[in-house]
Amino acid sequence: MQHEPVVRLEGVTKKVSSKTLVENVTLDIPPGQVFGFLGPNGAGKTTTIRMMVGLTSISQGDIKICGYSIKEHFETAVSNVGAIVENPEMYKFLTGYQNLRHFARMMTGITEARIQEVVGLVGLNNRIHDKVKTYSLGMRQRLGVAQAILHRPKLLILDEPTNGLDPQGIRELRDYLRLLCHEEGTTVFVSSHLLSEMELMCDSVAIIQNGRLIDVRSLKDRSADSQSAAIETGFLVDDPKKALSILEGAALQDSMITLKITRDEIAETNARLVQAGIKVYGIHTVTRSLEEQFLEMTGGDQIG
Amino acid sequence: MGNFFSLVQNENMKIYRRVRTWVMLGILVVVNLVIPLLFSMVDSEGATSIWDSVILSSTFTFFLCTIFSVIIAADSVAGEFSWGTIKLLLIRPWSRSKILLSKYVSVILFSLLCTVLLTGVSLLVSSLLFSGSADSNMFTPGKSGLVFTLQYILCDYVNLFITVAIAFMLSTVFRAGGLAIGLALFIMFTKGIFMTLFSPERYTWAKYLIFTHMDLTSYLQSDVGPGGITLGFSLAVLAVYYIVFMAISWYVFKKRDVAA
Ligand SMILES: Nc1ncnc2c1ncn2[C@@H]1O[C@H](COP(=O)(O)OP(=O)(O)OP(=O)(O)O)[C@@H](O)[C@H]1O
Ligand SMILES: [Mg+2]
Numbered sequence: 001m002q003h004e005p006v007v008r009l010e011g012v013t014k015k016v017s018s019k020t021l022v023e024n025v026t027l028d029i030p031p032g033q034v035f036g037f038l039g040p041n042g043a044g045k046t047t048t049i050r051m052m053v054g055l056t057s058i059s060q061g062d063i064k065i066c067g068y069s070i071k072e073h074f075e076t077a078v079s080n081v082g083a084i085v086e087n088p089e090m091y092k093f094l095t096g097y098q099n100l101r102h103f104a105r106m107m108t109g110i111t112e113a114r115i116q117e118v119v120g121l122v123g124l125n126n127r128i129h130d131k132v133k134t135y136s137l138g139m140r141q142r143l144g145v146a147q148a149i150l151h152r153p154k155l156l157i158l159d160e161p162t163n164g165l166d167p168q169g170i171r172e173l174r175d176y177l178r179l180l181c182h183e184e185g186t187t188v189f190v191s192s193h194l195l196s197e198m199e200l201m202c203d204s205v206a207i208i209q210n211g212r213l214i215d216v217r218s219l220k221d222r223s224a225d226s227q228s229a230a231i232e233t234g235f236l237v238d239d240p241k242k243a244l245s246i247l248e249g250a251a252l253q254d255s256m257i258t259l260k261i262t263r264d265e266i267a268e269t270n271a272r273l274v275q276a277g278i279k280v281y282g283i284h285t286v287t288r289s290l291e292e293q294f295l296e297m298t299g300g301d302q303i304g
Numbered sequence: 305m306g307n308f309f310s311l312v313q314n315e316n317m318k319i320y321r322r323v324r325t326w327v328m329l330g331i332l333v334v335v336n337l338v339i340p341l342l343f344s345m346v347d348s349e350g351a352t353s354i355w356d357s358v359i360l361s362s363t364f365t366f367f368l369c370t371i372f373s374v375i376i377a378a379d380s381v382a383g384e385f386s387w388g389t390i391k392l393l394l395i396r397p398w399s400r401s402k403i404l405l406s407k408y409v410s411v412i413l414f415s416l417l418c419t420v421l422l423t424g425v426s427l428l429v430s431s432l433l434f435s436g437s438a439d440s441n442m443f444t445p446g447k448s449g450l451v452f453t454l455q456y457i458l459c460d461y462v463n464l465f466i467t468v469a470i471a472f473m474l475s476t477v478f479r480a481g482g483l484a485i486g487l488a489l490f491i492m493f494t495k496g497i498f499m500t501l502f503s504p505e506r507y508t509w510a511k512y513l514i515f516t517h518m519d520l521t522s523y524l525q526s527d528v529g530p531g532g533i534t535l536g537f538s539l540a541v542l543a544v545y546y547i548v549f550m551a552i553s554w555y556v557f558k559k560r561d562v563a564a
Contacts, residue, residue: 016561053395056561079397089388093322102317105310106396147392 006187011061022211036202037191044211045191082153088144092133107151137164230260236282315410328372336425344433355449357430366460373415377471378484380407385479459520476553504531
């Protein structure tokens with residue numbers, strides 16, 4: 001029961017005339033996670049999200065949200081979803097509050113107190129009664145988040161939610177998403193190409209390129225294996241050439257000596273270098289960031 | 305699941321929270337004040353009846369009423385697309401049919417409001433300015449002025465209703481408000497030309513054209529229209545067109561892929 005996926009994409013394909021935008025994507029999103037959806041521009045992230053919320057039709061396959069097909073039981077399926085798809089466009093001639101009232105009326109059981117609570121959460125208390133046309137991009141983004149979480153959805157889908165937010169806002173959003181996820185058990189599905197952001201925010205990521213899912217991985221276990229596993233470590237030394245000759249299996253990378261060793265070996269290696277009369281200026285753990293892994297996997301440049 | 309009335313309430317909020325809606329309603333009131341006034345200045349004998357004044361002013365102002373309703377209808381769906389808010393509107397637990405229906409209902413409510421406002425203001429002003437009881441050349445003999453006036457306004461409203469349906473359909477199909485307004489108004493102003501060009505007197509097929517039937521006021525004078533068509537026939541043709549317009553709107557709106 002617990003591990004019944006919140007979202008199930010079953011061989012989802014989207015074709016527009018003869019072009020295939022998303023091809024045979026099969027993906028289960030487990031509950032209570034912040035799940036990242038990564039991909040270069042034009043990979044098909046937004047297209048997939050549009051299909052998940054029923055904005056566009058699914059050419060082949062099906063998407064089930066909390067067990068309900070978005071094709072057959074749209075209303076039940078979508079009542080579990082809160083979303084921002086691309087930019088959070090709101091009614092500009094209405095105030096932020098009226099916008100929220102508008103969306104609250106379309107769903108059941110949203111009280112006035114809940115609206116106030118959400119306004120507080122996104123930090124718009126001071127401006128909520130201003131017209132949306134006077135809002136900055138970041139404020140609109142916050143209002144977008146507010147309308148998405150209004151009905152406490154089981155699944156929150158955010159398409160590039162950090163777009164336009166200031167560092168403070170990004171931080172708050174990140175903390176808030178984690179809170180939602182861990183306290184209320186909301187599953188959060190975020191798409192982004194801001195990789196460092198995703199790394200901080202997500203429990204797992206799926207990587208999509210040219211409409212195809214190329215990898216799904218968990219980001220949690222990276223910190224778990226720190227004790228005994230070999231870690232890529234870099235030594236900043238005054239004489240890299242000499243150091244290279246002493247240490248077997250080491251490589252020179254940007255004037256740093258790198259080698260893959262365990263924690264105990266780091267200390268030993270350091271001692272050996274010092275004994276050989278090499279000055280050690282610094283020791284760093286070289287983590288390959290998600291960004292590097294991502295670029296490696298997607299091959300960097302080509303927009304598909 | 306929820307209450308359909310709250311959807312209509314939302315659509316109404318989006319109509320009446322905009323300044324331009326109040327500008328339109330304001331213009332409608334002012335024009336309906338001014339036209340009977342002007343009319344009373346020309347009317348030197350003071351023999352004109354209230355009903356003549358109401359009918360005369362409504363022939364002018366119903367144009368405005370139709371234009372304003374067309375603007376609201378054209379923006380109802382196309383506006384959501386151009387603002388991008390359609391994406392937020394369609395991901396609620398409501399079927400697209402019901403969302404479109406709520407939009408249509410709000411448009412019809414607006415057109416009714418305009419019509420009631422127009423009739424009310426011109427009736428009020430006319431009753432203050434005119435007291436004559438001269439037999440009008442506009443009326444069918446033996447009909448009361450009130451009944452005739454109401455029938456006349458009802459015919460005008462049917463015309464408006466069909467024009468608004470066209471605008472609503474165009475707005476849904478093309479998602480472009482300007483185009484919908486333009487085409488609907490084009491039809492409104494040129495249907496007279498179409499009627500003279502393609503009169504049912506000359507071509508029998510012309511009696512199936514929508515233009516031939518949009519203006520029903522001729523039936524107030526005589527039971528038979530051009531080419532021997534009757535009121536019942538006209539209403540049947542209008543109903544068929546109306547159903548087709550609505551079917552197209554609903555079909556397109558339900559099937560459409562919403563992409564940026
Ligand atoms: N209606 C459409 N018709 C044809 N092609 C489309 C349509 N919509 C999107 N595409 C194409 O589908 C591909 C995927 O687009 P999508 O918007 O899903 O990308 P994305 O992953 O969200 O990219 P970004 O990071 O730039 O937002 C792109 O190549 C785009 O050109
Ligand atoms: Mg996108």
